[in-house]
């Protein structure tokens with residue numbers, strides 16, 4: 518199985534995880550502290566901008582499930598934002614920037 522590379526820009530830490538791992542779980546493995554609330558994709562506390570070199574996020578992340586997408590829509594954040602507790606990695610390399618609302 519090919520591991521997925523997850524890079525946390527602010528902490529400058531990188532971890533390799535199995536596909537299907539949430540970015541929040543990857544952060545815990547990397548020792549990166551993320552502020553969370555519900556951890557169920559409902560509160561939006563952990564919304565962060567994510568990116569990948571190709572620019573095609575669908576190649577590196579699973580699509581947002583309904584509850585996550587509903588929360589992102591309510592927050593009015595851009596399509597490059599995901600909730601780290603809910604966003605699951607798929608393949609390749611994902612970069613996670615700072616908080617979606619303050620950066």
Ligand code: FES
Nearest residue numbers: 554555556561602
């Ligand atoms: S911690 Fe509440 S949406 Fe992720």
